[in-house]
Amino acid sequence: MSSFHALELDDELISAIEKMGYSAPTSIQELVIPDAMDGIDILASAPTGTGKTAAFILPVSQFLLDYPNRDKTSARALVLVPTRELAFQVAEQAELICQFTDLTVGVITGGINYGTDKETLESNVDILIATPGRLLEHIENETFDCRDIESLVLDEADRMLDMGFGTVVNQICEEARWRKQTMLFSATLEGRGVNNFARDILKSPKVHEAVPSRKEKAKTLQWYHLCDNRQHKDALLEYHLKNTVDSCVVFVKTRERLHELKDQLFSKGFAISYLQGEMPQDKRLAALASFKSGETKILIATDVAARGIDVPDVSHVINYDMPRGADVYVHRIGRTGRAGAKGVAISLIEAHDFQWVGKVERYTNESFKARVVEELKPQNKAPTLVKKKKPKVKAKKPKASKAKVRTRKK
Incomplete structure (x- = not known):
């Protein structure tokens, strides 16, 4: 499909898309938007950074423009997302798409005072972006009514399940049972x-699995450095932060490690922002704003930020600690190389984490090779990966069946 005009979107939406710098729909948009505009339920998957948000915001916005809210009821479109960061980023995209229309967008997430929520709900926004837990609180307190919801979107449904929101989301779906359309998006x-x-x-959904074109695919070069110990790892991290990165997300596995690294880098003169769990929302937004604006070039984060950071110019992702699973690794490195841009993912691997080399290769089906910085060569050799042999299972001999003696024969 050569342009958005072929999708029969209103001129206001097309003008907004063109102002955002997009001339043609991505593969996921081309698949989803026509069916979504026909009111069909959607089950879709697409890699990160391929325009998934616009794939549901555009048809939802078109529906709201085609059938205006003349009674000024509460939100008619609801988008549920797993994290606060993602909620604000989806809202930002929705506002840009709706900038030339009269449609309004609101956000409700945990970590924000209820007074702000009250203002949002009383303003009768057209599109509401929410995290499940906080929205359910409003439903139970009867401060939000789902009966006006006509379009329901579940973004990153797999992540919502991982975070234990399955029951909550099902409750919200039941409250919004009068809806006309549901769309579910998942990484897989x-x-x-x-x-x-x-x-x-979902009711008789159309299933779409997008295969991005070469232009859309993330061009992320990935490798690892073998580290002798923690000091060697720190030296490699500082080398890259000083010499190779323009804008970098550094991932760690715990809040304790985050604060250790934050203090360590700050003492060396690095300007940094950081994101972690259980962080006040105003501080989260301030950290992201500082990183997005380029005021700070380095963002240290736990996996709370593996999904939800959408900064177009992140040049590097550095895994200071390896994550808990190969799928999380993929989401981490997806913060760079977005929308066809080039990116670099570097992992700092000590001997006790060397099993990750095989895990990453198997999961991504791509080579994961070591590189060496000349002045920081490892002193130790890489461990040998020993494949575990499956124990032989001895075949059990079938037991001889005993003849059944009936009571009358006794």
Whole structure:
């Protein structure tokens, strides 16, 4: 599809898209938007950074423009997302798409005082972006009514399930049972969790799995450095922060490690921002704003930020600590190389984490090779990966069946 005009969107929406710098729909947008505009339920998956947000905001906005809210009821479109950061980023995209229309967008998430929520809900926004937990609180307190919801979107449904929101989301879906359309987006459609989730809330959905074009695919070069110890790892991190990165997200596994590293880098003169769990919302937004504006070039984060950071010019991702799973690794490195841009992902791996080399290669189906910085060569050799042999299972001899003696024969 050569342009957005072929999708039969209103001129106001097309003008907004062109102002945002997009001339043609991505693969996921081309697949989803026509069916979504026909009111069909959607089950879709697409890699990060391929325009997934616009794939649901555009048809939702077109529906609201085609059928205006003359009674000024509460929100008619609801988008549920797993994290606060993602909620604000989806809202930012929605506002840009709706900038030439009269449609309004609101956000409700945990970590924000209820007075702000009250203002949002009383303003009768057209599109509401919310995290499940906080929205359910408003439903239970009867400060939000789902009966006006006509379009429901679940973004990153797999992540919502991972975070334990399955029951909450099902409750919200039941409250919004008068809706006309539901769209569910997930990074992957594999696994029983997402499929069972979809079966419960979607009606005869159209399934779309986007295969991005070469232009859309993330061009992320990835490698690892073998580290002798913590000091060697720190030296490699500081080398890259000083010499190779323009804008970098550094991932660590715990809040304790985050604060250790934050203080350490700050003492060396690095300007940094950081993100972690259980962080006041105003501080989260300030950290992201500082990083997005370029005021700070380095963002240190725990995996709370692995999904939800959408900064177009992140040149590097550095895994200071390896994550808990290969899928999380993929989401981490997805913070760079977005929308076809080039990016670099570097992992700092000590001997006790060397198993990750094989795990990453198997999960991504790509080579994961070591590189060396001349002045910081490792002194130790890489451990040998020993494949575990499956124990031989001895075949059990079938037990001889005993003849059944009936009571009358006794």
